[in-house]
Amino acid sequence: MPVAVSAIPPKRRFLWGLLLVLALLLTGWLASSFWQAQYHQRTDNAYIRADVVWVVAPISGELTELTVQEQQAVEQGEVLAVIEDTERASRDAQIKALAALKTAALEIHQQTESSQQQLVEGLRHEQQVAQQELSRLSQAQQRQRLLLQAGLVSAQSVEAVQAQISATAARIGSLNASIQAAERQQQSLLNRRAQLEQELQLARQGATAPPAIHQLQIAAPIAGRVGSLSAQNNSRVSQGTRLMALTSPQSFYVEAWFDEPQVERMQLGQPVEIVLDAYPEPSLRGYITQLRPQYPLPPLQNSRVRRLPVRIALLDSTLTLPLSAGLAASVRVDLRRQHEDLR
Numbered sequence: 239m240p241v242a243v244s245a246i247p248p249k250r251r252f253l254w255g256l257l258l259v260l261a262l263l264l265t266g267w268l269a270s271s272f273w274q275a276q277y278h279q280r281t282d283n284a285y286i287r288a289d290v291v292w293v294v295a296p297i298s299g300e301l302t303e304l305t306v307q308e309q310q311a312v313e314q315g316e317v318l319a320v321i322e323d324t325e326r327a328s329r330d331a332q333i334k335a336l337a338a339l340k341t342a343a344l345e346i347h348q349q350t351e352s353s354q355q356q357l358v359e360g361l362r363h364e365q366q367v368a369q370q371e372l373s374r375l376s377q378a379q380q381r382q383r384l385l386l387q388a389g390l391v392s393a394q395s396v397e398a399v400q401a402q403i404s405a406t407a408a409r410i411g412s413l414n415a416s417i418q419a420a421e422r423q424q425q426s427l428l429n430r431r432a433q434l435e436q437e438l439q440l441a442r443q444g445a446t447a448p449p450a451i452h453q454l455q456i457a458a459p460i461a462g463r464v465g466s467l468s469a470q471n472n473s474r475v476s477q478g479t480r481l482m483a484l485t486s487p488q489s490f491y492v493e494a495w496f497d498e499p500q501v502e503r504m505q506l507g508q509p510v511e512i513v514l515d516a517y518p519e520p521s522l523r524g525y526i527t528q529l530r531p532q533y534p535l536p537p538l539q540n541s542r543v544r545r546l547p548v549r550i551a552l553l554d555s556t557l558t559l560p561l562s563a564g565l566a567a568s569v570r571v572d573l574r575r576q577h578e579d580l581r
């Protein structure tokens with residue numbers, strides 16, 4: 239005989255109802271999970287990327303004016319900052335001092351070169367005198383030998399003249415060596431003078447050159463939004479220092495990493511829903527433009543499943559949030575449609 243519902247205790251009816259609700263929720267969750275796995279692919283490993291153009295300081299100096307702020311939109315050619323070359327006067331003074339120093343060094347070198355020339359001429363004069371003395375002694379030796387044969391002089395006189403000839407010849411040899419060394423030194427001085435004259439010419443050219451740029455305006459190379467602003471007013475910057483980054487709104491895209499089995503089910507053009515961690519609402523829309531990386535991936539390490547980057551283009555109609563490169567996001571790929579269906 240069936241039991242009447244009214245006969246069931248209220249507490250048991252509540253438990254049965256709760257179990258029924260939980261069973262329905264579980265069934266719905268399983269169905270939703272199956273549907274999601276069948277027709278969608280998801281990942282939380284996604285990031286906003288963009289093509290960034292860095293604005294650098296073309297000269298060293300003081301940043302006297304900064305006309306933009308972080309996340310500000312700028313047009314191509316718009317003035318972003320002004321740098322004043324405060325070191326110009328110091329550099330000009332250094333160049334003039336260098337020219338004066340090179341001039342003084344050349345004058346001293348010319349004096350040294352003149353002294354060396356006098357030394358060479360003195361040695362050559364001594365050599366000439368010694369050669370004349372050697373010629374005179376040789377003639378005297380011949381006369382002494384004739385007188386020795388006639389018995390008019392002694393052998394000691396002839397030997398004394400020979401000793402003088404030997405000493406003079408040795409003196410001439412020493413002078414020849416000194417002259418060669420002095421001439422080598424003189425040639426070295428000539429080469430050094432040519433180098434000093436060239437250095438002086440370059441220094442004079444620098445001293446008479448037009449003045450360096452005193453103030454330089456830095457214009458935006460592209461239209462975009464300012465990011466990574468590291469410059470501050472009245473701060474000193476060096477040539478090549480990164481002042482800020484400019485990102486074009488049309489260059490934003492999403493790089494999402496999926497397991498390789500997930501990527502095998504995707505196709506180019508499939509629509510994607512993007513939710514940013516920083517801005518959960520509203521979600522962005524896009525579509526797949528690249529499934530395989532254009533660069534070689536490293537070999538697998540501990541994981542057995544390779545993760546591949548999928549590039550996702552953003553639809554222009556969704557670019558209403560202040561995007562910046564590096565923002566984390568989660569994405570969901572719709573495997574059933576193409577992105578044309580979203581327009």
